[in-house]
Amino acid sequence: MIGLFFGVIYKTTRFFHFAHAVVFTSGAYFTYLFHKLFGFPIFIAIPIAVALAALLGCGMEAGVYRPLRRREASPMVLLLASLGMYIVLQNTISMVFGDDTKSIRSGVVREGLPIFGARITPIQIVIICTSIVLVVLVALWLKKSRMGKAMRAVANDAELAQISGIDSDRVILWTFGVGSALAGVAGILVALDVDMTPTMGMNALMMGVVAVIIGGVGSIPGVAMGALLLGLAQHLGVWKISSQWQDAIAFIILFVFLLFRPQGFLGRKVKKVEV
Amino acid sequence: MTYLLHILILIGIYIILTTSLNLLAGYTGILSIAHAAFYGVGAYVAALMALRLHTPFLVNLILAVIASALLGVLVGFPSLRIKDDYFIIATFAFQVIVFSVLNNWVRFTGGPMGLPGIPQPVIILRISSHGPFLLLTSALAILCFYLCRRIVRSPFGRVLKAIREDEVFTQSLGKDVSSFKVKIFMVSAGMAAIAGVLYATYISYIDPTSFTVMESIFIISIVIIGGAGNLWGSVLGAFVLISLPELLRFVGLPNSVAANIRQILYGGLLVIFMLWRPRGFIGEFTFRNPSVKA
């Protein structure tokens, strides 16, 4: 079920923004910072943390990605740069906060209500609802609002969008802002459910990427479906095989999809090099 | 003194890893973050053979190389069908899968507990101390470097570079690009296994945590920072990136953060180099894609 909301994280930014993983983690840690260490009540800490996460994402775009795009760097360069940023930031978090698991959970861990034979805690219900709401909101926003339409235009064909008068830099900045904010929220939600460690982001991101590729890049319902399927497959797997193989299952699925159907279920065709 | 030998041995092992990855990523332009998987497979195959079958070192070495090379072919084939950016994700997936296998197949690989007590290499004599081991490592490192150099300077190497720059053009000249790619994967993976065998017999204990995605990323970072497309770059990169963090120890950093600082260092270097000098110190390949833009 958690799989559903991993899809919320991923935005169409045209290349693999590995550092997104760290934004996710930072969302959780910022909250920790403000809530536990500074003593803010959790309801204030959360929005601040989300805002900071968004800022972090924008910072990465402005500071690193944009200059690279100016130089017409290939997607691989961007990917490597984002890997680098992830490493730096994740280790910073490790250094500052320590590698052990931190918690922002409050209250007693309750048994959870049995639904369909599985046990779902109240927090998980919150997560599911929040994700559904957010996904729907984002999807609507992309469809209806001006910025949303601009984003889709840029994602489709950046040059054309530029010519039509859309300032693609600003659009991309917004994409990062929104995407990062969402990631921050996701991080907080997960932390509320299962606590946080500095490396939680990478795992989450990979699941998100798998979901995106399975469901189809560039299509929100596709991603949601992908995430759902992924979650299901993993949990089904847990029944039959031991839980440690979860990761492997996810990635084998990913591998197979990349091999045979890189556009996922509902995505656009992946272009090969033109002759 | 032993400490110095230790560092040099590590550098030697990493030279093997980086030059082999450079062949694939720097010369042929196939970026891969699965190299630690081949490294690990080499280590585990040799270790298991030594521990369970008590076969001699050289036999283990050869078989580890073959096993890894076959695995390399396995990954090579998807590279023919999957486009660049997505392929990197595929190599990531492969790496994680291999790690999962190493970590979870407890009966076979010892799982997270790893494999302790790997016997030291015996080539006529038992190689038990740092000095002789450094000799062994250096010999193998020099051998690998020489092999890479031969490849790179041959017509085969010329085709690799052409594939990197413009695959379509290369095909139109009558080169079977697919076969080249699969072959270089095989060589690259096989060589990484040599490093793995060295590592296993040196530390005499291996566990999956040495062969993670982060390790793969570390190796590719060295290749890039040292210079993709230039074998000496990989050597230089290995020297710099292995010894630099060690120097930090003398600055008096607490052990707990040393590992983190080390990673921040190379993560930071990666970003900086991408921004200002994608070719690394002395590399040739800047990861541009002129064929797509043309």
Place this chain on the structure above:
Amino acid sequence: MTDILNITTLDKYFDGIKALDRFSCRVRQGEILGLIGPNGAGKTTLFNVLTGFLRCDGGRAFFQGKNVVGKTPHRIRGMGVSRTFQKLRLIRQMTVLENVLLAFQDQPGESLTRVFLQSGRCHSQDGTNQERALAYLKDVGLYEKAGDLAGSLSFGQQKLLSLVCCLVSDPELLLLDEPVAGINPSMMEKILSIIQNQARNGKTIVMIEHNMDVVSHICERVVFMDMGQKISEGTPEEVKNDPKVIEAYLD
């Protein structure tokens, strides 16, 4: 005169658009055939299908009696068909000489096992190839540039170089995609004379060109294409005056 190339009802779809529509054509050995038509007519697509870079959706094509449809580009090259690209492809990061060396077929040095086990043979073959390459370059006037990066050449020289790379494997059929577009007159003359020389030696050339003067000057026959179909065929004069062609241009 035999047909060196026999194309029958080739079809190619792109997302619902018909790039090649039951296209048929015969090319006689030793002739210089011009392939003309408005942009988007499907000329380059035809080349791509013939050289294995694109799969076609129907139809056949035979080169010297052997089927080429569905084969890989490198095999088709091995059969004796060379091509150039509209978007001038070269390895700009390598020297002129290296580019030419790349074009040689059957190099033992390109086989990994031979590199290590037959290094003497590889070496000597590479030496021979180098001599031949330099001779070619001398013939076309690029000898002084042999050690320069291909990317440092002028546009016209690059086009010349890509033609040389084509010729080095001694192909029977040359598919040239706009070989003289955008270059100065003297270079154009040089390239055209090379092409004519090839024809005199019995090689066949199919040329995509927009420059009608060039086409009238050196092409014996011309095929006019539009919307993936063959609209007209004949001598340049005949085709120019064909009412169907005039109509297509007026559209």
